[in-house]
Amino acid sequence: MGQIKIAVIDYGFGNIKSVINALHYCNAEACVVDSPLKISDFGGIILPGVGAFGPAADFLRLKGFDKAIRNYVNSGKMLYGICLGFQLFFTKGSESGSHEGLGLISGEVRKFNFKDGLLKIPHMGWNSVNIERSLYSGKMFFSINDGENFYFVHSYYVVPENFLCVSSTCEYGLKFCSSVAYENLWGSQFHPEKSGEKGLKILSNFVREASK
C-alpha cells in the first residue's frame, strides 16, 4: 500500500514548507498544489495559514479553488485549514476591510481588541487548549490530553454561529474557538506543524482519517 497523498494549497506567498515537512514526518506524501484541476485525486487537502485574509480569499476565487474545495468537502474527503486557512472556512473576514471567505462554516472572523493594552497583539506563542466534548473532537484530539499547549500567531479569531463544530477553545483576553472538527472538515487557529510532537499527533490523526 502506498502513502496517502495530501494536497497542500500554495497561495504563492509565505512558508508552506513547514506543513510539507510535518506531513512527511506523519508518513504522508505531500504535494504542493496551485491549481484546483486535480484536487479530487488527493486523499486530503490542507489549506495552510500564511498571508492576509483578503489576498488569500481573492487568490482562491481567482483560481477557482472556492468551488473545487466546496465540491471536495461535499464528496466527504478530509480538509484541514491552518490559521488563516482555518479562518477562510468562515463566511466573513474583517481583515483590512470586509472579505467573503469560503463559507464552509457560518460565522465571522474578528480582530482582537484589548482596551487596557495589557495583552499583546498578535497573540503569539504557546497557549493551552481545552478540548470540547463535541461529536468529532475525539478524532481530532485522539491521544492528546486536555490543556495541552499549541503554537499560535494571529491577530484575528473566528466566531462560529453554531457551536456544535467547535472542537477546542483557548483563552486570550476572551475565550475563543481554537479549532473545529465537523465530519470531514477540520481546522485550527494554532499551527499543528509548529506545535512539536502534539501538533504532529493532530496531523497524524488527520492523515489517518484521510486514509480511511
Next chain:
Amino acid sequence: MLGIRLIPCLDVANGRVVKGTNFINLKDAGNPIEVARQYYLDGADEIVFLDITATHERRNTTIDLVRRTAEKVFIPLTVGGGIKTVEDIRNLLNAGADKVSLNSSAVKDPEFVKKASNKFGIQCIVVAVDAKRVKKNRWNVFIHGGRIDTGIDAIVWSKKIMELGAGEILLTSMDKDGTRDGYDLELLEAVSGSVKIPVVASGGAGKMEHFYQACESGASAILVASLFHYKELTIKGVKNYLRSKNIFVRTINEKV
C-alpha cells in the same frame, strides 16, 4: 494561558555553530541542525539562527541549513543576520523559516519593514533593536553589531517599526549583552510599555532570577545564547523555576 517563550539563539557562520555548545550526547556539537534538534527535544519554544556569515555567496549555506533544520524541528524557526531584500526573505521562508529578523536594513530603509510585512504578513517579520543607554532614560539604536550609533531613540524607533508592520521586537541591550548581570529592565519596561506587539528580551542573562525579572518587566519571550550552550542552565531548569514563581510556561513532558 499564554506561556512565556524561551528561545535559544545559535550564532552560525558558514553552516556551523560559532559559539561553543556543550551537548555531551551530540556527535557533532558544531552542527546547527543537531543542536537545534536537541533544543527542540529539550523543550525550547522557538529557535533562532543568527547568521553572522559576512559574504553573500555563503548565504546559500544558511538557506540549506534552514531547509535541513526545518525537516527535523517542529517549532518556529527564526533566521536573522544580513537580510537586505524581499528576495532574501522569500528564500528563507521557502526553505522553511517561519520568521525573519531584520536589523540594519530596517534602520537604513524603514520602508523595507513595511514592504516585507505587506508581502509576507506581520507574523513573520521580527525587527531586532540593539539599544544602548546614552543617558538616564534614553537609549539609542545601534547598528553593525553595536559599532554605529544611529542617534535614533530606541522607544521612538520601536513604535515606528510597529506601525510599519513588525510583528515582534527582538530587543537587545548592548550594555548588558555578555555581562551576565541581568537584563536592562528599565529599557525592557520602556519599550514593552510603548508597543502593542510582543517584545523578546535579549542580553544579560546570568542566573535564574534574571529570567523572572524579564518576565515581570514585560518580556513576552526571552532569548538565550551561551548560557544554554554551555549547559550552565537548562531549558527545563529555567522553566521549572519560572513555574515555581507562578509564571506560565509550556510544559515539556514530551516523549519523542
